Amino acid sequence: MAQTATATAPATAMTTDAGTDIGVGIAARAVDLHREHGRGSAAVRALRGVSVAFAPGTFTAVMGPSGSGKTTLLHCLAGMDRPTRGSVWWGGTEVSRLSERRLAVLRRSRVGFVFQAFNLMPAMTVAQNVELPGRLAGERPDPDRVVEALARVGLAGRERHRPGQLSGGQQQRVAIARALVTRPQVLFADEPTGALDRATGHEILALLRAGVDRDGGTCVMVTHDPVAAGYADRVLLLADGVVVDELDRPTAAQVGERLSRLGECA
Ligand SMILES: Nc1ncnc2c1ncn2[C@@H]1O[C@H](COP(=O)(O)OP(=O)(O)OP(=O)(O)O)[C@@H](O)[C@H]1O
Numbered sequence: 001m002a003q004t005a006t007a008t009a010p011a012t013a014m015t016t017d018a019g020t021d022i023g024v025g026i027a028a029r030a031v032d033l034h035r036e037h038g039r040g041s042a043a044v045r046a047l048r049g050v051s052v053a054f055a056p057g058t059f060t061a062v063m064g065p066s067g068s069g070k071t072t073l074l075h076c077l078a079g080m081d082r083p084t085r086g087s088v089w090w091g092g093t094e095v096s097r098l099s100e101r102r103l104a105v106l107r108r109s110r111v112g113f114v115f116q117a118f119n120l121m122p123a124m125t126v127a128q129n130v131e132l133p134g135r136l137a138g139e140r141p142d143p144d145r146v147v148e149a150l151a152r153v154g155l156a157g158r159e160r161h162r163p164g165q166l167s168g169g170q171q172q173r174v175a176i177a178r179a180l181v182t183r184p185q186v187l188f189a190d191e192p193t194g195a196l197d198r199a200t201g202h203e204i205l206a207l208l209r210a211g212v213d214r215d216g217g218t219c220v221m222v223t224h225d226p227v228a229a230g231y232a233d234r235v236l237l238l239a240d241g242v243v244v245d246e247l248d249r250p251t252a253a254q255v256g257e258r259l260s261r262l263g264e265c266a
Helices: 070-079 100-111 126-136 143-154 166-181 198-213 251-266
Strands: 028-036 044-052 059-063 085-090 109-113 187-188 218-222 234-239 242-248
Touching: 028 070, 044 070, 044 085, 044 242, 059 070, 059 198, 059 251, 070 187, 070 218, 109 166, 126 143, 126 166, 143 166, 166 187, 166 198, 187 198, 198 218, 234 251, 242 251
Parallel strands: 059 218, 059 234, 109 187, 187 218
Antiparallel strands: 028 044, 028 085, 234 242
């Protein structure tokens, strides 16, 4: 794709599929997002017109049945996948129109991503893992930032350990520090507690919640777990590639109930 000038977001309030007015102060948003995987008769319409906005300083959980498009939405929002149609914005920047090169540079500084499986390099130290994305981008590591990022996730003093010397929860903390080291506008997390036991999962969720409450970050998390979704300010429910419902300040019980209703409809 040709390199394009940075476009400016329209200064109008917007509405999600569920009809909630989000307003103009947004960290990220999707506008009429469509994503088709494959072509012709084998094509799968993973997203079929998702419009949603994420206000700064909020924690959103994305839920829905298997195959409803959660990961596809997260990847499009994080600039890791390109929508077939529609647009993705980070603040006033239209991400979906950027060249690959500009997108890669911007993605490094503006968003962080945490995976279920931690994705750490076992032969590297904790500090080297946190520095790695910057090094791959040709940047000189800033040791103070690495130390600060590790302190924020409760791992001060663990810089020289290897991932194999840490528990699963601590490894996920390293992955979160790696995602936060550039102080991104939005942290995206795909099932960040999926590989952890319940107690450790709660520690990670509390950490994500603190990143929003204490540091003013914005977090968007895919999860299958209603208890995890209970940490969020808002839950978006996806089914068949569209947002079908939205819950504000949800309890785990409310989320579970809506999910089972969705399951009955599926
Ligand atoms: N690379 C791909 N090629 C073809 N189809 C894909 C690809 N990625 C996803 N899909 C399809 O798109 C649809 C949405 O997938 P997606 O992974 O976004 O759903 P999900 O809600 O995250 O599912 P799960 O909860 O099982 O992880 C599914 O039907 C899936 O099979």
